[in-house]
Amino acid sequence: MADKPLAGRHALVTGGGRGIGAAIARQLLSLGADVTITGRDAGRLAGAVTTLSALGRVQAVSMDVSAAAAIEAGFAQAAGSFGPVAILVNNAGIAQAAPFARTDLAMWDDIMRTDLTGAFLCAKAAVPMMLAAGWGRVVNVASTAGLTGLAYCTAYCAAKHGLIGLTRALAKELATKPVTVxxxxxxxxxxxxxxxxxxNIVAKTGRTREDALADLVAPNPQKRLIQPAEVAEAVGWLCLPGSSAITGQSIAVAGGEIM
Known part of the structure; x- marks a missing residue:
């Protein structure tokens, strides 16, 4: 069906219970995919499924992407219900900010496990299914912090730069296969x-929320926050059959922040 180009495809979205992940799940459902959302909060996932179920087949799987065993079990559960994963959206992530001097090893390891190693392990679980089926899409939700440096975000920037490196390397390795990354x-x-x-900015500095927001959006020429649905639209486009020539790309959805 022209209006359901992803019909028959099983998409798995990590961190799909809220925010960008929930918007991506909604977009993929609207394109006809069967969608598994994963996360650590079972209650939040259940609520998201209730909201999304009017759009199509959706299920929730509790899965912590910082734990290898949980990923293995989660993918097995998801595939057991909806079939092999054809679309993987690595959206789960955490963000913590601190000056470099106060960025300890525990913070570094926590961010790396969740934002980078988790995506690597999910791709390890999903890509063999895609290759066996002869079709697949991997979309990693990185950040403009993966394209430039941000003060006080050493670990987060490093993880997101690593995620973009993973994207490019895996895309090149799979370039002769029907799987894009x-x-x-x-x-x-x-x-x-x-x-x-x-x-946190308001609490630590005593500034107004309006002033704090103005500083956050200052690098964006449009001077606004991006909406989750805008990110989801980009992800949906990358998953379409007609996007098969798009691979190894890091697309900024940022109002012109990165040009």
Whole structure:
């Protein structure tokens, strides 16, 4: 069906219970995919499934992407219900900010396990299914922090730069196969993570929320937060059958922040 180009495809979205992940799940459902959303909060996932189920077949699988055994079990559960994973969206991630001097090994390891190693392990689980089926899409949700440097975000920037490196290397390795690998790189997006960031700035500096927000969006020429649905639209496009020539790309969804 022309209006359901992903019909019959099973998409798995990590961190799919809220924010960008939930918007991506909604977009893929609208394109006809069967969607598995994963995350660590079973209650949040259940609520998201209730909201999304009117759009198509959707299921939730509790899975912590920082734990290799949980990923293996989660993919087995997802595939057991909806079939092999044809579309993987590595969206799960955490963001913590601190001056370099206060970025300890525990913070570094936590961010790396979740934002980079988790994506690597999910790709390890999904790509063999895609190769066996003869079709696949991997989309990594990185960040503009993976394309440039941000002060006070050493670990996060390093992880997102690593995720873009993983994207490019895997895309080149799979270039002769019917599997594409791309990244989307949102700027500051209207999500719970950004709301927490704003709260922290206000609490630590005593500035108004409006002033704190103005500073966050200053690098964006459009002077606004990106909407989760805008990121989801880019992800959906990369998953379309007609996007088969797009691979190894890191697409900024950031109002012109990166040009």
């Amino acid at each position: 791309n990244a989307v790189c949102p700027g500051y997006t209207e999500t719970d993570i950004v709301e927490t960031t704003l709260d």
